[in-house]
Amino acid sequence: MSDTLSTEHLLGIRELAPEDIDLIFRTADGFKEVLGRPIKKVPSLRDITIANLFFENSTRTRISFELAEKRLSADVINFSSSSSSVKKGETLVDTVNNILAMKVDMVVMRHPDPGAAVFLSKHVNARIINAGDGTHEHPTQGLLDVYSIRERLGRVKNVKVAIVGDILHSRVALSNIHCLRKLGAEVMLCGPPTLIPPHAAELGVKVEHDLDKALAWCDVANMLRIQMERQDHSGPTFFPSLREYSMRYGLDLQRYERLGKELVIMHPGPINRGVEITSEVADSGASIILDQVENGVAIRMAVLYLLAGRIPMDAGADRTRV
């Protein structure tokens, strides 16, 4: 068993080895125990400063990262593009280098452009954690989803997972697919043909357009959010109406009970109740949606801890520019 990550940044799951994922999960087990203590804070990262750079709206991921950082005793600075010089035309590298000039060790970044995290890791001297880059990857979400499956079922290998909904625009789906495949799970994508990427088969996954067939096949159903913001009628629409989507691809109690078997129900949030999933199912015993949120903090603590452990003690003297 390895005790160190093979990477200095977390840019995507695709770059991780299965051993890295296993190490992150084992470390997260430790942090999960810490989060159950009366005092939920450890001093590991007290000499580390982390900048959370959110160039795109986020509530739960930003809060989850910030809580993880504070539980590890790191110093935290928050930055969002709406209140920054980005609006004045500053480039990404300039923005980040200005922040690093304040002796920041790690950067957690969400950005609307795919590849932004990789770009940043090549141009600035800090550890980069991708908190979502466009439609590319959202690695900590992928890790926490698979960690939650492991927690509920006790294993990941050979588990059958259906990812349902808007796969085309979903960085969550891509990170989940990579993570599940690396740990030996089987993956099926389910949704209307317009929302399934044409290259899906190259990822080693099955594709099914009938939700009932997909649910009959799987052990776990991850019901992705329909991204309403992409249905604004100024561009192409991907399905005729929310009502039609909900009838064909929404999970309600009737459909669930018709299956006659236990499923593990997941959702990365925020939920459009009544669209991709109804309240009876989202709030039922089969749902691990709130476990996902809780595990998110432990997973992010593990990632921050393992990456920070690779920052040498004498760094910092010349960290401002490359």
Add this chain to the structure above:
Amino acid sequence: MQAVPILESIGFGLTIQRLCYQLIEDHGDLRSTVILGLQPRGVFLSRRLRKELRRILGHNEFLHGELDITFHRDDFRRRSTPLAPSSTELEIGLDGRRVVLVDDVLFTGRSVRAGMDAMLSFGRPSAVQLLVLIDRRFERELPVAPDYVGRWVDSIAGQRVIVEWKEEEGQDRVLLHTAGTESART
């Protein structure tokens, strides 16, 4: 590396027994004192103590736990790799309780300091004591002194003291390893 046994078989068992009687002397039937083993190696001693105390006292109602100190260590980022944690098993709060911290070897005192830090996440004990099987009393780096000691060992920095357990390594014994120039700290 040359290994010299410094505690074996009968002596090992007697030492454990003596530590138990010393605990009973101070804590009575031990129903209200928490025996807290430090991960990774102190837990073998705390389990053995409980087994022996059960034999002597005729009951098994000990408050106990196993505490991982990984996230409280002061050498994070000074090692080449971060340490992966062991498990913590502690079902009870420590507020107002008497606690005996248990570790196999006391040397620099840094593990015990981290252990006390981790312990305080579970509440504010009324009193804390330290029990160790081996006290390497030279080269302490922090002001830490044990309350119960199985055996004092006078050793130098290049040496290493390893406690082996029947459950893990097949026999109970304490070995003193002497390395060439290798620096080893337990």
